[in-house]
Amino acid sequence: xxxxxxxxxxFGGQGVILAGMIIGKAASIFENGYATLTQSFGPxxxxxxxxxxLVLSDEPVLYPYITQPHILIAMSQDAYNKFxxxxxxxxxxxxxxxxxxxxxxxxxxxxxxxxxxxxxxxxGKRLVLNIVMVGFFGAVTKLIDREALRKAVADSxxxxxxxxxxxxxxxxxxxxxxxxxxxxxxxxxxxxxxLEGQFAGSES
Amino acid sequence: xxxxxxxxxxxxxxxxxxxxxxxxxxxxxxxxxxxxxPITPSTEVxxxxxxxxxxxxxxxxQMEDELASSIAILGAVWGGAKAFTVTSGPGFSLMMEHxxxxxxxxxxxxxxxxxxxxxxxxxxxxxxxxxxxxARWGSHGDYEIIALSPQSPQECFDLSITAFNLSxxxxxxxxxxxxxxxxxxxxxxIIPPAEEIEIYPRRLTVKPPEEYLPYAVDGxxxxxxxxxxxxxxxxxxxxxxxxxxxPAMNPEAQDKLIRRLKDKILENADRIITxxxxxxxxxxxxxxxxxxxxxxxxxxxELARAKGLKVGKLRLVTVWPxxxxxxxxxxxxxxxxxxxxxxxxxxxxxVERCAAGQARVISVPHAGGSVHRPEQILERIEEAAx
Numbered sequence: 009x010x011x012x013x014x015x016x017x018x019f020g021g022q023g024v025i026l027a028g029m030i031i032g033k034a035a036s037i038f039e040n041g042y043a044t045l046t047q048s049f050g051p052x053x054x055x056x057x058x059x060x061x062l063v064l065s066d067e068p069v070l071y072p073y074i075t076q077p078h079i080l081i082a083m084s085q086d087a088y089n090k091f092x093x094x095x096x097x098x099x100x101x102x103x104x105x106x107x108x109x110x111x112x113x114x115x116x117x118x119x120x121x122x123x124x125x126x127x128x129x130x131x132g133k134r135l136v137l138n139i140v141m142v143g144f145f146g147a148v149t150k151l152i153d154r155e156a157l158r159k160a161v162a163d164s165x166x167x168x169x170x171x172x173x174x175x176x177x178x179x180x181x182x183x184x185x186x187x188x189x190x191x192x193x194x195x196x197x198x199x200x201x202x203l204e205g206q207f208a209g210s211e212s
Numbered sequence: 213x214x215x216x217x218x219x220x221x222x223x224x225x226x227x228x229x230x231x232x233x234x235x236x237x238x239x240x241x242x243x244x245x246x247x248x249x250p251i252t253p254s255t256e257v258x259x260x261x262x263x264x265x266x267x268x269x270x271x272x273x274q275m276e277d278e279l280a281s282s283i284a285i286l287g288a289v290w291g292g293a294k295a296f297t298v299t300s301g302p303g304f305s306l307m308m309e310h311x312x313x314x315x316x317x318x319x320x321x322x323x324x325x326x327x328x329x330x331x332x333x334x335x336x337x338x339x340x341x342x343x344x345x346x347a348r349w350g351s352h353g354d355y356e357i358i359a360l361s362p363q364s365p366q367e368c369f370d371l372s373i374t375a376f377n378l379s380x381x382x383x384x385x386x387x388x389x390x391x392x393x394x395x396x397x398x399x400x401x402i403i404p405p406a407e408e409i410e411i412y413p414r415r416l417t418v419k420p421p422e423e424y425l426p427y428a429v430d431g432x433x434x435x436x437x438x439x440x441x442x443x444x445x446x447x448x449x450x451x452x453x454x455x456x457x458x459p460a461m462n463p464e465a466q467d468k469l470i471r472r473l474k475d476k477i478l479e480n481a482d483r484i485i486t487x488x489x490x491x492x493x494x495x496x497x498x499x500x501x502x503x504x505x506x507x508x509x510x511x512x513x514e515l516a517r518a519k520g521l522k523v524g525k526l527r528l529v530t531v532w533p534x535x536x537x538x539x540x541x542x543x544x545x546x547x548x549x550x551x552x553x554x555x556x557x558x559x560x561x562x563v564e565r566c567a568a569g570q571a572r573v574i575s576v577p578h579a580g581g582s583v584h585r586p587e588q589i590l591e592r593i594e595e596a597a598x
Binding site: 029032033036037042043044045046047069070071072073 | 225226227393396397398399400504507508510511514582583586
């Protein structure tokens with residue numbers, strides 16, 4: 009995978025950091041890639057804005073922070089408002105479509121939505137919406153192998169909740185495959201477009 | 213060398229942050245006691261230790277402050293444990309008194325400092341590398357110290373084991389100088405099987421009590437230890453002492469002791485110092501860096517090489533003792549050193565001292581709170597190459 013910057017954002021309590029951990033773990037442990045996750049350590053608490061940043065690559069990651077993300081997963085309106093404009097042209101914004109009203113769409117950026125909270129409630133617990141989003145992310149971006157993500161989910165959730173979380177993952181993944189978004193995406197995926205990694209414009 | 217006690221080794225591939233990787237390294241090294249007064253951004257180290265230690269067998273004590281934490285670990289060591297404490301800038305300042313006591317009593321222990329922006333409470337959640345000179349000179353008196361600087365969660369694991377091993381080998385407190393970025397970033401960490409982890413055991417004496425002198429040395433300048441309860445009479449003190457460990461208040465005893473405390477590090481510097489070197493043979497410019505800044509510098513080096521510049525990399529895995537000879541050797545044949553660090557110029561002074569005018573030395577200062585942008589370092593490399 010070419011160097012890809014990803015931000016997962018929402019409000020505290022939605023499992024934003026865990027979603028980032030699962031994606032990073034899938035890329036670096038269950039696939040042979042590299043992942044560096046950072047999170048903002050402000051006064052976050054339940055209900056306030058919260059974000060995790062990931063740099064994914066098939067080479068060791070040097071610069072630890074994201075510079076201009078290729079992908080944003082926005083699980084709240086605040087997260088969308090705060091971070092959508094940072095996404096680089098050709099990038100993707102994945103939204104919880106019942107929690108995020110898309111106002112301004114950054115130029116050249118593709119928006120893909122999923123009613124993750126409602127799907128999570130159908131599975132049994134609203135709490136697993138983050139895992140639904142991880143599944144959706146996997147299907148839409150195809151950056152990381154489905155099985156690697158699935159293993160990372162099973163490896164990261166509390167004992168006794170594995171089955172429900174895997175259901176949530178599969179539901180999100182299937183939704184991603186069925187959505188028109190997935191069909192339209194290949195040419196707009198940052199990787200396919202050969203977007204440069206961090207500090208684009210440099211010659212390395 | 214012996215191999216690690218499997219009880220403390222969480223073999224496998226983990227996706228954890230540098231703080232937690234440091235905990236696992238300390239456990240793998242055999243640490244069974246930690247005392248601390250948790251402080252951001254180091255809190256996760258002791259949080260994980262407190263959670264893990266009941267299953268491994270040992271103790272964590274949350275102390276009333278950092279003074280108490282740093283003295284509690286010394287007590288634990290003389291009681292037979294391997295011990296460490298963890299802090300950040302404000303606590304590091306408070307620990308300086310007992311750092312000196314550990315140096316003077318030759319108590320092997322590890323002090324972890326996850327550096328944040330300072331002075332004072334500074335930037336609790338944001339990085340700095342501005343405690344590097346405090347690590348060298350923070351306690352009063354003449355002494356030498358060992359300090360390591362990891363650049364990734366993997367190294368937080370690997371090098372915390374090295375830190376314990378060096379502390380046991382040379383009977384000196386080892387300072388583990390992390391930074392907030394390395395401490396809080398999450399990456400893959402591979403923990404090998406216990407039988408692949410080498411541990412330097414405590415240098416306990418085999419002499420009978422009637423022949424044992426606590427501070428007598430043979431060739432390698434490091435005395436043998438005993439623990440409380442082993443049946444030996446011994447006395448340890450922060451006062452200048454003789455071979456028996458009793459106070460000796462005269463210039464001769466002072467000269468003998470302080471020279472030995474320094475020499476046991478300086479004469480073994482080659483065995484202690486670890487450097488990562490790359491492309492030095494053909495370099496016009498050498499970038500000297502450590503900790504998280506080394507990763508950002510690596511990016512800048514790659515950008516510079518893409519422009520055709522001959523740039524070498526010298527990463528200080530060991531910051532103290534300083535690799536004086538290496539800098540002297542390089543200074544005679546390279547055009548310049550470029551020294552980025554998250555402070556307004558600390559280790560650059562050492563590079564200047566050792567380069568002694570034989571090569572230009574260019575500082576790339578940053579007051580902390582974030583890391584450099586690679587372009588900032590690249591610009592100075594380009595300037596140095598002119």
